[in-house]
């Protein structure tokens with residue numbers, strides 16, 4: 407699509423998705439701090455996947471170690487990640503979105519871009535309708551951002567959460583971005599942000615807007631500098647990528663205490679193979695290459711893989727292949743982590 411054409415992009419983001427699904431199916435958890443992550447035991451290794459809004463009030467956020475989350479809120483309800491349950495809701499949501507556009511880019515389980523440029527409705531009314539339908543048909547809340555491109559739709563979505571629709575238009579973009587931290591922009595990670603603040607005093611998007619193209623290029627190099635010069639003005643023409651497919655599906659687990667016994671490792675590989683096959687089937691894929699990963703106590707990580715003659719989603723085949731690969735590792739040191747990956751995926755459910 408040519409960038410001069412007017413586009414309307416929606417960014418749909420489910421609110422505290424994993425935690426919301428848990429609170430939906432277990433009403434006794436509603437209104438309580440809920441933390442989903444690892445195997446649900448906050449005294450073990452593992453990180454937070456999603457914290458409910460009640461848990462966020464205690465300063466708990468995604469990617470935080472579960473033990474830290476427990477220190478911040480010992481009375482929170484800690485739950486294991488249940489991919490099958492969240493996948494079910496994610497599929498329902500995708501079905502609703504598909505009714506509004508075939509130009510959908512999904513990433514993660516709970517976020518999608520939707521190009522609705524072709525729709526006759528007012529974008530705000532359309533986004534409100536989608537938000538209402540998601541709520542009525544899944545019981546879950548979503549926040550939706552509207553913008554003339556992906557960047558602004560995503561930023562708009564982050565401005566008001568949960569359960570809200572927010573629009574950024576070409577006319578209001580400079581003003582709406584001005585006071586936001588520079589890190590809302592793509593291409594400004596923590597490292598770049600620290601560098602921009604130290605050398606140019608930049609903290610907000612507005613600070614970036616006041617810099618010349620040359621100043622940005624001198625600091626960050628020609629490409630990155632030019633990119634930021636445009637994004638801080640809300641200019642972005644990245645396309646919606648509809649054909650996205652995962653290259654692989656994998657599961658891994660870190661032992662609480664490093665493992666030495668072959669039987670223990672074999673049992674783990676079997677369980678991970680069963681989990682990954684479950685997800686494969688859930689998502690409608692078959693895979694050809696099975697790979698086992700082992701990380702030793704000294705953090706050295708080795709992988710061994712085998713490619714089958716035909717793609718499969720058969721649990722016994724995947725499990726037996728994964729288990730047989732263990733023979734190709736040296737078992738001379740304690741093992742910290744085991745992973746199983748299936749790659750070379752083909753979709754059985756293309757629509």
Ligand SMILES: [Mg+2]
Nearest residue numbers: 419420422516
């Ligand atoms: Mg979300």
